[in-house]
Amino acid sequence: MASSEEDGTVEEKENNNKKRTKNALITAWLTFYNIAMTAGWLVLAITMMRFYIQKGTHKGLYRSIARTLKFFQTFALVEVGHCATGIVRTSVIVTGVQVCSRIYMVWFITSSIRQIQNEESVILFLVVWTVTEITRYSYYTFNLLHHLPYFIKWARYNFFIVLYPLGVIGELLTIYAALPFVRRSGMYSMRLPNKYNVSFDYYYFLIIVMLSYIPLFPQLYLHMLRQRRRVLHGEVIVEKDD
Numbered sequence: 001m002a003s004s005e006e007d008g009t010v011e012e013k014e015n016n017n018k019k020r021t022k023n024a025l026i027t028a029w030l031t032f033y034n035i036a037m038t039a040g041w042l043v044l045a046i047t048m049m050r051f052y053i054q055k056g057t058h059k060g061l062y063r064s065i066a067r068t069l070k071f072f073q074t075f076a077l078v079e080v081g082h083c084a085t086g087i088v089r090t091s092v093i094v095t096g097v098q099v100c101s102r103i104y105m106v107w108f109i110t111s112s113i114r115q116i117q118n119e120e121s122v123i124l125f126l127v128v129w130t131v132t133e134i135t136r137y138s139y140y141t142f143n144l145l146h147h148l149p150y151f152i153k154w155a156r157y158n159f160f161i162v163l164y165p166l167g168v169i170g171e172l173l174t175i176y177a178a179l180p181f182v183r184r185s186g187m188y189s190m191r192l193p194n195k196y197n198v199s200f201d202y203y204y205f206l207i208i209v210m211l212s213y214i215p216l217f218p219q220l221y222l223h224m225l226r227q228r229r230r231v232l233h234g235e236v237i238v239e240k241d242d
Contacts, residue, residue: 083095132167
């Protein structure tokens, strides 16, 4: 009897050690990831400020940061994997929508249509994204290190109140500015007849994308407001499973 109890205790200790090792590795990876992403967006911020100081204009700014922006924004797909595997307890749907919508803005709109890269709306969403991401990733980093300054916490759950709507406005105005160029060029569109017997008009697709902001933006914004109440005011928020 004593032998079986000892075996059970040994097995329990081994399981606990495995869990601790796994948790330590996850924490190490998340810390590295968030530090890297904070540094990446800081580089973008410094590059944008230096460009504007040297040139005195925003024209050409997007082109100067396009490669770095595409890398770090695309790398954020890792966060969807974090949610899907349970490493981070956040909705896969909410994270997926936020990350993929930004990747779409970068690759299939702003980088694909050079004629709109100097629009003020592009600079608007770039500035909003940069401030938001530096705040967000630094919050996660300090939180993982268990040394979270109150200002970072406050900024994470207050800046978005103004920045989120401004970012949406910048994105929508950018898509709107792209419409005439897409219509004239027929980019990414398929006309009948073709061997696939499929028709697709990217112009109307962009209009649908713009309309999709109507149901999606309030949901994501309210989600952040609920998180704000929970973190800053200690309210217990019961959310439905996504």
